[in-house]
């Protein structure tokens with residue numbers, strides 16, 4: 001095992017984030033179709049927190065500029081298309097990206113043993 005305890009399994013729920021910090025790592029935990037997802041509480045766009053992002057269909061939408069990320073793989077699904085929840089016209093999406101190219105969300109390796117979630121590495 002060798003991981004660090006981060007939460008008990010029953011605390012991690014579908015459709016909501018459980019915010020934890022372990023060794024300076026800011027982690028958001030949630031469940032997607034029964035699987036535990038552990039992602040960094042830091043949007044790769046401008047480094048803002050994702051904890052208040054909306055969870056839908058296994059993805060989180062950043063509350064600041066609307067980038068979307070798959071919660072299990074971290075894959076970027078959509079990049080900067082809104083501003084604090086207001087949809088922006090397509091031509092402006094690049095402007096709001098502020099020169100940042102799309103990036104995936106950082107995910108953490110976890111292990112679930114005996115009803116507990118451990119962060120690896």
Ligand code: FES
Nearest residue numbers: 043045046062065
């Ligand atoms: S900080 Fe998340 S999309 Fe800009």
